[in-house]
Amino acid sequence: MKNAIHTENKRINIWLVEDNLRYRKSMATLINGTKGMRCMHAFVSCEEAIDMFAHDSPPEVILLDIGLPGISGIQGIEKFKKLSPSSLILILTIYDDSDKVFDALCAGASGYLLKDSSPEKIIESIKEVLSGGAPMNMKIAHKVLNLFAQFNKKKSDYRLTDREKEILQHIVAGLTKQQIADELFLSFHTVNTHLKNIYIKLHVHNISGAVSKVYKENIL
Amino acid sequence: MKNAIHTENKRINIWLVEDNLRYRKSMATLINGTKGMRCMHAFVSCEEAIDMFAHDSPPEVILLDIGLPGISGIQGIEKFKKLSPSSLILILTIYDDSDKVFDALCAGASGYLLKDSSPEKIIESIKEVLSGGAPMNMKIAHKVLNLFAQFNKKKSDYRLTDREKEILQHIVAGLTKQQIADELFLSFHTVNTHLKNIYIKLHVHNISGAVSKVYKENIL
DNA sequence: ATATAAATGCCGCAAACATGGTATAGACTG
DNA sequence: CAGTCTATACCATGTTTGCGGCATTTATAT
Numbered sequence: 122m123k124n125a126i127h128t129e130n131k132r133i134n135i136w137l138v139e140d141n142l143r144y145r146k147s148m149a150t151l152i153n154g155t156k157g158m159r160c161m162h163a164f165v166s167c168e169e170a171i172d173m174f175a176h177d178s179p180p181e182v183i184l185l186d187i188g189l190p191g192i193s194g195i196q197g198i199e200k201f202k203k204l205s206p207s208s209l210i211l212i213l214t215i216y217d218d219s220d221k222v223f224d225a226l227c228a229g230a231s232g233y234l235l236k237d238s239s240p241e242k243i244i245e246s247i248k249e250v251l252s253g254g255a256p257m258n259m260k261i262a263h264k265v266l267n268l269f270a271q272f273n274k275k276k277s278d279y280r281l282t283d284r285e286k287e288i289l290q291h292i293v294a295g296l297t298k299q300q301i302a303d304e305l306f307l308s309f310h311t312v313n314t315h316l317k318n319i320y321i322k323l324h325v326h327n328i329s330g331a332v333s334k335v336y337k338e339n340i341l
Numbered sequence: 342m343k344n345a346i347h348t349e350n351k352r353i354n355i356w357l358v359e360d361n362l363r364y365r366k367s368m369a370t371l372i373n374g375t376k377g378m379r380c381m382h383a384f385v386s387c388e389e390a391i392d393m394f395a396h397d398s399p400p401e402v403i404l405l406d407i408g409l410p411g412i413s414g415i416q417g418i419e420k421f422k423k424l425s426p427s428s429l430i431l432i433l434t435i436y437d438d439s440d441k442v443f444d445a446l447c448a449g450a451s452g453y454l455l456k457d458s459s460p461e462k463i464i465e466s467i468k469e470v471l472s473g474g475a476p477m478n479m480k481i482a483h484k485v486l487n488l489f490a491q492f493n494k495k496k497s498d499y500r501l502t503d504r505e506k507e508i509l510q511h512i513v514a515g516l517t518k519q520q521i522a523d524e525l526f527l528s529f530h531t532v533n534t535h536l537k538n539i540y541i542k543l544h545v546h547n548i549s550g551a552v553s554k555v556y557k558e559n560i561l
Numbered sequence: 562a563t564a565t566a567a568a569t570g571c572c573g574c575a576a577a578c579a580t581g582g583t584a585t586a587g588a589c590t591g
Numbered sequence: 592c593a594g595t596c597t598a599t600a601c602c603a604t605g606t607t608t609g610c611g612g613c614a615t616t617t618a619t620a621t
Contacts, residue, residue, distance in 0.1 A: 223489070226486055226489040226490070227489050227490060227492055228490075229490055230486070231483075231486065232486075249479060252479070253479070253480065253483055254479035254480070254482060254483055255477075255479070255482035255483040255485065255486045256482075257482060259469060259472070259473070259474035259475070260473065260474070262474060262475035262476075262477060262482070263451075263473055263474055263475040265475065265485060265489075266446055266450070266451060266452075266475045268489075269443070269446040269447050269485075269488075270446070270447060270448075270449050272447055282596085282597060282598080283597095284597075284598065284599095285597095292549055293549060293553055294549075294553070295545065295546070295547060295549045295550035295553060296549075297547070297576090297577065297578090298577075298578075299576095299577080307598090307599075307600090308599075308600055308601080309600095309601095310599085310600050310601050310602080311598075311599050311600060311601095313578090313579090313580095313600095313601095314598085314599075314600075314601090315598080315599090316578090316579090317579075317580070317581095318597095320579080320580090325515060326515070326579075326580095327515060327517070327548075327578080327579075327607090328547075328548050328549045328552075328578080329512055329513060329514075329515045329516075329548045329549070329552050330515035332548075332549050332552040332553055332556075333513050333514070333515060333552055333556075336552075336553075336556035336557075337556075502566090502567060502568080503567095504567075504568060504569090505567095505568095517606090517607065517608090518607075518608075519606095519607080527568095527569075527570090528569075528570055528571075529570095529571095530569085530570050530571050530572080531568075531569050531570055531571090533570095533571095533608085533609085533610090534568085534569075534570075534571090535568080535569090536608090536609085537609075537610065537611095538567095540609080540610090546609075546610095547577090547608080547609075548608080
């Protein structure tokens with residue numbers, strides 16, 4: 122009876138974390154009314170869900186709100202992921218600002234839905250995340266791409282020559298001027314001169330300023 | 342609540358850049374066979390498409406391959422965006438590795454599809470990108486989320502004390518030890534000692550090593 | 562209560578750095 | 592052909608760093 126052969130009959134184990142009573146009830150009803158899915162637990166807070174990991178086997182999917190009392194959904198993601206790395210976390214929230222999206226996805230969420238999504242869309246998204254996808258609201262996906270575009274926008278050009286870039290790379294790597302000279306078969310004085318010119322071009326006056334600029338403005 | 346695009350008689354102006362003859366033909370046929378869409382030009386290379394910007398009005402959507410002879414699709418994105426920032430670029434390629442995806446999205450692509458997508462999916466995606474979405478293949482969306490997770494990868498903990506972190510921040514900002522001492526109302530010797538301990542904890546021996554480590558491992 | 566860690570302060574010295582010069586040779590540009 | 596850019600090299604000088612050691616006070620933990 123408790124034979125593993127009947128796994129095809131087992132329903133997907135889903136946990137729900139949502140502080141709003143009505144939404145929680147309706148989501149649980151939706152999930153339990155769907156063939157192959159089972160809302161095993163519905164929690165009001167992350168704390169309750171965290172406790173449950175000690176008493177029950179972890180779920181395949183966690184549907185998680187962000188605006189929660191106590192531990193926020195964002196913080197919750199990391200804790201859940203630590204307790205059960207294989208559990209997939211699907212954010213279901215009203216917040217669509219870039220910061221929340223960014224934080225949630227960085228923390229390890231596998232999908233991001235807005236609460237105005239249709240029940241069909243939510244069920245579909247649960248299936249999608251289980252099959253290795255990353256369900257996202259259309260607007261959210263757009264924000265995600267914008268976040269990417271922002272990353273690459275700052276490539277300042279300080280018109281460093283190839284030699285200067287080469288030397289700057291070695292500086293960033295932590296070598297001293299003399300070590301760089303040895304490495305590149307140059308005189309110490311040459312490296313010194315190049316670095317002098319680099320400082321002028323980057324508008325810095327020491328190594329730390331140069332290295333910081335390299336990383337902050339994505340030079341090289 | 343009708344979208345302006347649907348009320349207008351004009352069809353959506355789409356350009357196609359794809360070096361494979363058969364795929365190019367079949368895509369053009371697909372688009373032109375879709376109500377409200379028109380494949381205005383089909384190019385073999387980015388160069389040809391770039392030339393066309395001088396002779397015809399820019400398209401609403403560019404369907405772009407990545408593996409192209411001459412200017413690659415990735416480089417093409419930036420050039421197209423410069424020539425016509427409002428044109429939306431939809432990548433349509435066989436490459437699904439994270440590097441390509443990352444580069445394309447950073448360059449300004451508005452969507453990323455794989456060539457194994459069904460014709461219906463492609464048409465749907467064109468509509469989605471026009472309505473402000475970011476159509477992505479399921480696997481691609483998953484990779485995008487993984488890229489985010491990598492960004493926020495666990496910041497290594499070198500057990501720096503608050504004071505040490507504070508001093509390291511000032512070092513990263515480009516201040517000298519003496520300037521930091523003045524800034525924090527400390528003795529030069531204190532700053533010196535702290536930095537000494539920071540070096541030991543970070544396993545570096547100079548400022549550039551420390552600053553590099555701060556950025557590379559997301560310390561502070 | 563007593564060990565431990567953190568923050569603070571001090572000394573000294575060799576090494577490395579920052580910055581002001583000057584200068585030559587080759588490459589490219591108008 | 593003259594002018595600019597780049598890479599190369601050298602010099603001098605004062606400043607800053609890296610690192611060895613040592614010491615005190617405070618806070619935390621056992």
